[in-house]
Amino acid sequence: MRFPLTYRELENIFMDARDPDIAALNGEYTVDMLSFLPSLKRFNHRKVIYAGEHKPAGYNVLFGKTWGKFSVSLSDDKETGSQKTLMLNYDLEHNFLLIRNIRDYLRCIEDNTLFIGKFYFRFFRWDFFIGYFSLEKIK
Numbered sequence: 108m109r110f111p112l113t114y115r116e117l118e119n120i121f122m123d124a125r126d127p128d129i130a131a132l133n134g135e136y137t138v139d140m141l142s143f144l145p146s147l148k149r150f151n152h153r154k155v156i157y158a159g160e161h162k163p164a165g166y167n168v169l170f171g172k173t174w175g176k177f178s179v180s181l182s183d184d185k186e187t188g189s190q191k192t193l194m195l196n197y198d199l200e201h202n203f204l205l206i207r208n209i210r211d212y213l214r215c216i217e218d219n220t221l222f223i224g225k226f227y228f229r230f231f232r233w234d235f236f237i238g239y240f241s242l243e244k245i246k
Contacts, residue, residue: 123166125215127222136242151168
């Protein structure tokens with residue numbers, strides 16, 4: 108899917124996307140930054156999501172290195188307009204302090220193979236919106 112470039116259009120896609128199915132979210136996904144940040148897709152930026160001990164979990168791969176482990180949970184967060192999202196929460200003890208402040212929220216576009224996400228950075232108790240990204244399942 109070719110995504111539009113304006114935040115308004117991306118927000119409309121996010122709000123119109125379907126509620127995600129946490130049980131179907133597993134595998135490896137390419138990540139494409141859709142905001143002012145440069146895309147890391149050309150550097151093979153991926154997220155790997157798997158069934159964890161108690162709930163799904165995952166990690167990022169960038170430049171062939173694993174970083175940023177996260178837990179996955181359903182969320183009705185106020186930041187996402189009270190819609191059901193999947194929250195990727197990086198607040199885990201084995202992550203560096205800075206990475207622990209990242210929160211990603213996902214909504215489903217196509218049959219659990221294409222997602223649009225919003226990412227936030229938490230500073231004290233406030234979440235600051237950074238931008239949009241897409242996840243596309245690697246077949």
